Every structure is written in C-alpha cells, then in structure tokens.
Amino acid sequence: MCTAATYKTKDFYFGRNLDYEFSYGDEIVIACRNYPFTFSNGETIQSHHALIGMAYVCDGYPLYYDAINEKGLAIAGLNFVGNAHYNEYKPDKENIAQYELIPWILSTCENVNQAKCKLENLNILNKPFNENLPLAQLHWILADKSECITVESMSDGLHIYPNPAGVLTNNPPFPYQMFNLNNYRNLSPKSPVNTFSKELNLDLYSRGMGALGLPGDLSSQSRFVKVAFTKLNSISGDSEYESVSQFFHILHSVEQQKGCCELENQQYEITLYSSCCNCTKGIYYYTTYNNHQISAVNMHNENLDQNKIIRYPQIQKEQIHYQN
Amino acid sequence: MCTAATYKTKDFYFGRNLDYEFSYGDEIVIACRNYPFTFSNGETIQSHHALIGMAYVCDGYPLYYDAINEKGLAIAGLNFVGNAHYNEYKPDKENIAQYELIPWILSTCENVNQAKCKLENLNILNKPFNENLPLAQLHWILADKSECITVESMSDGLHIYPNPAGVLTNNPPFPYQMFNLNNYRNLSPKSPVNTFSKELNLDLYSRGMGALGLPGDLSSQSRFVKVAFTKLNSISGDSEYESVSQFFHILHSVEQQKGCCELENQQYEITLYSSCCNCTKGIYYYTTYNNHQISAVNMHNENLDQNKIIRYPQIQKEQIHYQN
C-alpha cells in the first residue's frame, strides 16, 4: 500500500512511497497563498500558507495525497482499509471531509503543535469528493522538524498518537505497529556477538548478520518494521544532495516491485511514485516507477501570492543519461 | 557485499549491486577487439570478442568486477570470503589468475556452454595483480540468455553448478544457498488462504501477506532469498525502458542503505553502484549510490576494432531534473 517516513539532517525531509495498482493521474500541485479553500464546515480560507504536494486534480480541486506547506509542516494520507471510520455531521465539532484534511491543516498550521490543537475538535465526515470517487479509507502522518504524530479516525473515535519512529505504513492501527517493534529490539546494524552457546564456534559468515530476523515481505506490518529500522539507523551527510539521495534509499528498502504483490485479475501493486520533500526549503522531489531520475519542483521558484493552483505533470518516462 | 541477477524479457539482462565500504575508483570500460590480453598461462590473445563492464583500471589494465561481451555472455565476480580458495601453479591445468578470469572467459566464449568447457581444466592461481592489491576472494556467476551457472573454487576443488535461480550473493557456498530456498517454498506473491485453523476467522489485513517470512536484512543468505523471490516473481513489459527499469527495481530490493550494515571504525557497507547490462545489445546501464539517474554506455557506439580500452568515468553526482 504505502510507506511514509521523516528524515532530519541539516534540513527536515518528509516523503512516501505511494503503492497501488493504478494511478488516478497524479501531478505535483502548488496551492498558492490566495487560492481559496472552502471546507465542509462552511469555512472558506481566502489567504493561507502556500502548499506543495502530490495530488489528483479533480474538477480543478487538488486532492492531495501528501503535501507540505511553506512553514515546514508535512502531511501524508495512507491507506487504512478496514480500520478507518468516518462519521456523520456532528454539530459541536469541526466537520471536515476526509479529502479536505490536508489543506485544512496545512493552510493554517505552522507546526505539529498547532495542528494538534486544531485536530482536537475534528470530526471527519464520511463524504466522498463526488459520486465517482470512492471514499478513501486513510490515516495520516503529520510531521515538522521537531515532532511527528499519527492521526487515526476509527469506530471508537479520533486518535492522535505521538510517532517517535517517524514512519507510517497501513494496517494494523498504530499502537499495534509500535508494539510490534518490541519484537525486534535485539536487531542491530552491527555484527552480533555469539550468545547462542559458548560451546559452539559459530561463524560470522556475512556482514549484516545483526539484523537477521528483519522482515522483507511487502505486507504493511513488515514494511513498518523494515523502514523503521532503515530510517532509524540511517546515516548520511547533511548536504541537500546526500540527504535527498539517502531518503530515496530509505524508501527503496520498502519499494514494491511489479509482480511481488499480486491482486486479483493479474493486477499488481507497485510503488507508483516515491517522494521526498525538503520541508525547510519547500522543494518536492520525486521518482516514478518507470523513471529513476529524481525530478523536483521548488515552490519558491513560483509567485506564491497568486489565487490559483500551479500544476506540473509527473515525468514518468525513464530519463537515461547516455555517456556515448 | 554484493548481489547479482539475470532477467529475461525480449532481450537478456544481467547486472549486480556492488556493496562495499569504499571504491577503488570504478569506471565503465570497453576492451576493444584488438586490445591484447596476456594471461598467466602464457597465452596472449590479440583478437577477441569486445567486452564492456565495470572495472578498476590499474596500470592500464582493466580489473573487471562484472562484464559482458558482444556475444551476450555475462560474468560477475562476487565476494566469497572465507570459502574461496585459489591454488599454486599446476602443470596439467589452465593456470589463470583470479583477476584474469573475466577477460579469459569473455574474450573467447560465446555462451555459457563454451565457458563450461573452458572452465573444466581451470586452475585459479593465488596470485594478486600486484603487491598493493589484496587477492580478492571471489566466486562467479556466468549467464547467457538460456543458461546460468555458478563457479566456486574452494579447498576441495573447482565447482561448477547450474544456477536455476539466476541470482548470486556471497557466503555460504552455492549448494547451501539453493538448499535454503526450500525453507521458503510456501511463500507467494498472492494472498494466502487461512490454513492455520478453520476455527479462527483470521483477517487478511494487508496485501502482500503471502510472502510473510521473507527475510529483509542485509546478510548474504537473506539477500539471496529476497532477490530470488523478487526476480522470479517479477513481471514487466518487454520494452527496453520497462525491462531496465524493472531490473533496477529488483536490485533495489537488496540495496544496502548507509548506516544499516556497520563495520568497525564507523565504516558502512553501501551499494556503491548497481548495474544492468542489456547483453543482447551491448549496453551497460548503471546507477551509483548518490546518483539515482540511470547512465548508460553502448559498446556499439564505439569503433570496437581498435587495440585499446575505452574508459568512461562513473557519473556520481546526483542528476536532478528541476521542473521549474
């Protein structure tokens, strides 16, 4: 399904793999500061923080999968099928459609702390964008350079969890994912000491044996463990190039290759795109399944004081550099 | 350490991750047809099949890590530390230094079958290239579009194994690697049926649960299982773009991220480069740890009838495409 992660060097980075069997037609979309957002709670925001993210633009409206704002706050929505539960209108709540959550938060909040306040009174509506689009069942990861949380709207209410791992995948609910990490506490990037038996002269036949037991399949709980281990032990220089490169390597660790996750009717879930946002500088980097070169859109290279959205198509064709 | 794989669509592909903590300075090197090769057995070959591969050029000589020839035969050498055993000169054998094996095979053989004949009388010498270079302990994977073998020179002799999986990593010896795959026979890219108990209504909470149990750590036996599963279940279109893209995705599945495989003195093994050769067309594609864009060198874009080697530096700087 999907994997999201945060990463911090000199700047703060945030991104995700979007894994699915087909694309709605995704674009990199900047919502300029004066592009008006209207929400289901009746509120219209005429002026707001600028946003950049990946979205499917439907009837002129950017349905964001993941986005950051110019203050360095980031959100991604990830599938949470079978556990997500949205509600009818509740008069004493902030009633926001599921597809509005990302702009609702990013347009006005500068950081996770402000977002948490705003989320406290949230009621997510079970209202699809239109009759042709299914109501996506999602949960969210929100992060800034100093904090990360997970938001899950379930049948027993809205949960806001601190997310010390800084990663998110899909099912099961977040407390189960975090609990499961306990089972991997003895894994390490270092070579392990022999504690099996002093009587046996066991051979350290390979580098990397300290993480034996780390799962490598593509199910959501296994990807959570694998990407948490990879991200939390990740080391890179703190330049923009080294940070961005390392972030995409982290996402490679849980990439879905065509053929390895088979659905019905010979369809296959693959990593449609991988993204890495420099939240500090407002740059959206991405690769697609068929284009390994990193492409980038920098929000600050545009006039953000407009009242429109600016759209960039995904570059999906492989860009090979021929040296001869 | 390293992972190599084969892949077949319309054309035949072969490549590898080279995982190590530092690079000797690798280049893409074409050995033209009339570049003379001299071997430890006294033989000099003046005219031969042209080669292209990744090599460290030392004193003007290309020490190939992996290469293909213009007939579509491919070889890669991978670390086999602790198990590789090379020998003193034996008068009744073809005595070839370890570093000469790749050109010795590729310069004269058109396919694996011819290589097997040539290997039958081989004695690999324990002779380093020079006093400054250690004697690398390697084993090899050889492949053409219809056959794949593994070659291991050990203390009990030279072994030539059919390699039906078409992958190779490092330790343990090849028969152990293949035996170990038996333990994963019930893994599948499809969603698994509940056979645990008819009395329990177990939830299929994620896609991809059919491969639960697949290892995800970076040790050599785990990489062997993971890359075998990924490659053998891989599906792609058969165009050049789709094939090459898919091949690099297969290699991503066993990529080594900086920080996740720690050596002594805070050194880390990483995937220095990944390569994908179109063996049918003589094109060498590669990426490096810090450059996600695929670069390519096509041997047939050069005059191959020269008596020299042609060298291309690795493009190691991230090539980002800025869309604005």
Add this chain to the structure above:
Amino acid sequence: MCTAATYKTKDFYFGRNLDYEFSYGDEIVIACRNYPFTFSNGETIQSHHALIGMAYVCDGYPLYYDAINEKGLAIAGLNFVGNAHYNEYKPDKENIAQYELIPWILSTCENVNQAKCKLENLNILNKPFNENLPLAQLHWILADKSECITVESMSDGLHIYPNPAGVLTNNPPFPYQMFNLNNYRNLSPKSPVNTFSKELNLDLYSRGMGALGLPGDLSSQSRFVKVAFTKLNSISGDSEYESVSQFFHILHSVEQQKGCCELENQQYEITLYSSCCNCTKGIYYYTTYNNHQISAVNMHNENLDQNKIIRYPQIQKEQIHYQN
C-alpha cells in the same frame, strides 16, 4: 510466564502451565460446597458449587491459580504484568479483590454465560491478600465446554473478549495476541506446495515443513502462537486416557526448560507444574517439573457437602517405574 488452553473431545478439558522462578507451595485444593467464602464486597456465600484447583493456601484461605467447579466451568489467572490495572472501591460496582475472582465466579456460575453477566458490573480492587503478598497482576481465561472468554482489567476499564482460540498466555493485551495470529494464516500441519517459483524444483526435505515460521522461543507472544497452532490442529482419541495424554502433549509444546529463560541473579523461569482438568468429571490431573508421571485428584471421590477445604500436596518427586 504461563500458558492456558482448552481442549474438547468427549469431555471438556482445561489446564495450564504455571511458569515461574519459584513456587509459593502449591497444593491441589477442593473447596467443599459449604466452605464459606467471604468477599470484599461484603457478601458471604455459605453454600456453593464445589471447586477443585491448584492453590497456595495462605492463612487457611485457598489462593487459586486455576480451578474448575462441579458444573464444568473453569478459570485460570495468568500474569499480565504492566497491563493489568486494578482499582479503588467504587460504590456502584461489585467490588472484588483480585485474589477473590476465581471463587467469586466459580462458586455461583454454572457456565461462561452466567459468568459474563456477573462480570459486567465487576470492579477489581487493588487490594493484596495481605501485606506480605504482592498484588499479582493477572488476566483470566474462563471456559466451559461451549464457550471461552478472556477477562482483562486495564487502565481503560474491564474488557471481556470472546476467545475463539481457547488459549491464553501473558502480554500483550488479548486483541494484540489475536491480531498477531493473522501473520501465521498460511501455516499448516500439511506439507506445503511450492508457490515460491515454478522455475525452481524446491525439495520437500522434511515432514512438517508446512509450519515453517512458527515461533519456538519462550516469550509470551510466541507461546500464544505456538500453543494455538498445536491445540487447534491437535487430534486424539476421545477416551479419558487419550484426551489427557494429548492435553499434556499440547502443554509440552510451550514448556519452559530450566536454563532457557534466564532472569537476573541466575534465576530461571521454568514450568513449575502443568495441569489438565476434566471439567466434565471434576478430575484435576497434573505433572510437576520434576515428576513426569501424571497425578490426579477426583473431587467426586470426596464428600463435597462438608464446610472445609481438602488439601493434597503436589507429588514432586520423580516416580519412575523400574521394569527390572
């Protein structure tokens, strides 16, 4: 820590391993029908169903670890350290001390359904039996021949869960244990078909390969999976001998051997005793770590209309039958 399980053939069986580093001095104790039970809620029950179980008798009071009553209802308390939460007195609730729960249920309920009604208004008090005994942190498994539940008093309230697996160990909370079984849905007692790859001729080198992936360590989540698989796939004749024998074999699968679970100060957790109650017939079978022979106490061999408890010491010395 501990493992409990149910088993049904012609009769209904229930039992457990009690795993700990020392024993308080356990005895098989029958509480006859007129042995008066006084509870913290002020209630005294003068006449009740007879009970038989394993208990530490302190100041003449049987502190039951596990017990059944003459109607065929069974309960066992198992460690739930870090998650169990008991409360202060609440005026609108049935206030029962943790150590009173087993007699409070068994003395008056005939089956799980009646117990569920009684549990609805329960408030478990954080009141130790006396100042020398720590307040054990427990959760409970209740079962009769047609139903099984788990009871957990946590900081967010009292939870009563249906337990379709019919087993219990320790941490984590029960919903986590049941969720975790999803990850083993493709395990089976049968030999697995090769779904890894049609291109490989993988060898079925052993019987029993269908359960590869089943955990074998002694941690509580692993024991839950192992005993669930063993019990749910268990097959036996339905005679008393075959049923009881099979039940002890099920418990062997999660037995803790001395040395394999090391605590601090060179102490080791071991399976102090294993029990198997024929709930239909009121017979308590048990073995101890150092006595492999099954011993038995039959409640119906006593006059149950007395007003006292009847105590049998555990037979802990190995009873070997010498054939010559």
Add this chain to the structure above:
Amino acid sequence: MCTAATYKTKDFYFGRNLDYEFSYGDEIVIACRNYPFTFSNGETIQSHHALIGMAYVCDGYPLYYDAINEKGLAIAGLNFVGNAHYNEYKPDKENIAQYELIPWILSTCENVNQAKCKLENLNILNKPFNENLPLAQLHWILADKSECITVESMSDGLHIYPNPAGVLTNNPPFPYQMFNLNNYRNLSPKSPVNTFSKELNLDLYSRGMGALGLPGDLSSQSRFVKVAFTKLNSISGDSEYESVSQFFHILHSVEQQKGCCELENQQYEITLYSSCCNCTKGIYYYTTYNNHQISAVNMHNENLDQNKIIRYPQIQKEQIHYQN
C-alpha cells in the same frame, strides 16, 4: 522424524525422540555379553560388551534404533531419507549391513575414539534385514562422555563429522545443519538489550524475548536449532533424578504432537517414544506417547554373562497416580 541429544551432568546421558506414524513393536532389549552377533562381513562375535537399547526384535534378532553399551558408548540411528546412500559389497572394506551398524560398533568399541578407527574402513551395504522390511535410510550420532560424532553414508562416500552441538535430527546433511546455527548466534536465554534504535523506548514486555527468532515448527532443520538451543542452555542439578527429568524436558521441546505433522491419508507423525540412557550406569529410561510416566530398565540388574537377549515390552498405557 527424530531428534537425538546428549547431556552431561555428573553422569553422561544420551537419548532421543523417535517420531513416526506407526511402531513396528518396540521393546527394550539387552544383548548379553555372550549373545552371538554375526555380521555381513562374515565375522561372528561370541563375546562382547553388553548392550541395552530400543529395538524391534525380528526373527529373534534385535534391530536397534538406539542403544548404549556397558562401557558408556551410545549410538542412535535417525532417518536421513533422500541423502543416505548405501553400497554394494566392496572387497577391500568392512562390509556391514545398515541394520548391523549399532551392534557392530557397540559390541567391541569402548568409546568414540575406538569407533572412529573402526568406521574408517566401513562400507555400509544396501541390504535389508529381510524382504519384508524396507532398507531404512539412516544417519547416526555416536557419543561418549567426552566426544560426539555424526556418521553419514552418502553418494559421495562415508562422512564422519565432529558434533560439537551434541544433537542430531534428520535432513539436510550435518554440515548444513551446523552452518544453519550461525543464523541464530544472537539468540540468548537472557533478556535482550535494545539495539534497534536509541530513539525508541521499546518495551521488554515478556521474559524470554532473547530467543525471539527461534523456530518452533516440527521440520527437521527447525528441530535441530530448537533442541540445540535448549540443550546447550540447559541447566539442572546433577543428581540422577534431576538429570533424567531435565533430559526429558529437553526432548519435550521438539516433541511431535498428534495432528501437527500431517502425512497423507490422515496419518500423523508423533513422538512414539522418548528415551534417556544413563550411559555411565547402563540404565534405559523412556516414556511413550501415551504414558507420561518414566519407565526404566537397568542392564546391571540382569546377569549379563548369558548368551541371549532379554526383552522388556514398552509400557504404553498411561500410569496415573490417583491421590484420592
């Protein structure tokens, strides 16, 4: 299939689980010192060390599964299907039928060292005992108080391996089993330190988490790992009672429960019997699947200077001690 192990406290112990779907009718059999043994190499031994072991007596001849002699040397044969290879008569060798191996060794050797000398010239014949009995495919574990070896006759010859783990199961060949233990070097009976990430406060939610990753299924490679871990970390007092009790607990760890290893036609492999020999004192202890009490036969309670075998039937009926 089967699991064998050694154990040393004050005395030396040796035993095994025999796992199969049916029994030929096994008895504890003493071969007295003057019971004549005739071997396929033409040799007849009139006077020899006395033996005790489990055997199927066919036409008056004890076909031993496992046995010890009065000098403290022990052997067990375990299934090795698909890998065992026996041969035609070879004139320059000691030609011994597979079913003769145990008496051939035990009748004349005092220890493993003597056995190794005798094995050097061995040729195991592919000759069944009679036309009704299949030629069992076996390998062997031999042990005395100071040394343990494994003997495997394969298509590439007879192998004699030192066995530092002191355990044996079935396939794959012994070097593969020992290599596989390397993958468990970081397992431990102690609670593990968190090395996954310093940034996460992972919970040690259970005792015994140091061995997470230990396999628990019944396949032969998994049983090898599990019994090796259990035996090598085992701790007990050194009295006869404590040693024997602990040995049976070690065998419980790899016991096969009826239903968990399903063959075709609804047959199930189970642990037909478990044995524990005090090799120092010549006592054969055993339990059967349906009799948990330990039974024992002491060879020194018989007149060993006879010229016959002495047979004791297995006590297979559950011996329950009723306390009331």
